[in-house]
Amino acid sequence: MAKRGYHHGNLRAALIDAALGLIEEKSPQGFTLSEAAKAAGVTPAAVYRHFQGRDDLLAEIALQGYEIFADLMDYAYETGQPSDLASFEATGRAYLAFARRYPGHYMAMFESGLSVNRTPELARASARARDVLEKAAAGLSAHIPPEKRPPAAMFSAHIWAMSHGVVELFARGAPGGQAPFPPEDLLESGIGIYLRGLGLIPPDS
CATH class of the missing domain: 1.10.10 (Arc Repressor Mutant, subunit A)
Structure with missing residues (x-):
């Protein structure tokens, strides 16, 4: 080259x-x-004019990734309005789309072993992506009385974990990782089951 x-x-x-x-x-x-x-x-x-070591290079790539990821999550949330459920599900699909479109960034973010607190910039970018999902979760649970409302940070983290699991098991193209259903369908049905279990959406929704 x-x-x-x-x-x-x-x-x-x-x-x-x-x-x-x-x-x-x-x-x-x-x-x-x-x-x-x-x-x-x-x-x-x-x-070494730009990076002191490989981890610095990986951190820069992870920073780029989180910024792209947060933008995609925010766009998904906004396009899902005015339905809180649609916005919440859209952020999950955005997770799958990001992993497919930006595999190198995704791997630097989640598979490099780097802490998101390595730099203030990386921590802020990571938090912005997380905040979008928490905002969607808060909107979805707003109809529940505060004393009965599950913490938005908790169940948004559960959905993040579910999204990550679907990506790792069924959306990365790894040998033996193919599911009999599209990853988007697996995630959407999983989100629905989880939210019904919490009482956040009615059984016949």
Whole structure:
């Protein structure tokens, strides 16, 4: 690969693009900075102009991912209105769509072992994505008296976990990971069963 990123002053972006390809091929921990530099067409020494180590590079990719993810979640929530249930289900589908469209970012976010508190920027981006789901959860439970209302942070976290499980088991294309139903259908039915169990939607909804 030509040293396109370096000569055009986009070395940082070139390294991120190269690392995304390596992440998808080898996993977040399966490549070195030297390999990222080679894939970007620059010398290993050039990498340190922007990143002190591989974890710094992964953190930057995770930050990008959370920002994209939060935007998608927010868009899904807004397009689901005026129905709180539709908005809640839409955020779950956005999770699946993000994992499919941005696999390298997804892996850096959730499979690299990096803490979201590694940097203030990463923590804020992660919280913004989580806040969208909590906002949807709060709207869905607003009709329940406060003393009987389940914490929005709790059941939104459960839906996040359910979405993540569907992605990992059935939406990543791993060997043996195919389900007899589309991942979106699995998630929607799971969300419905869970919410009915909490009394957040009526049985015949």
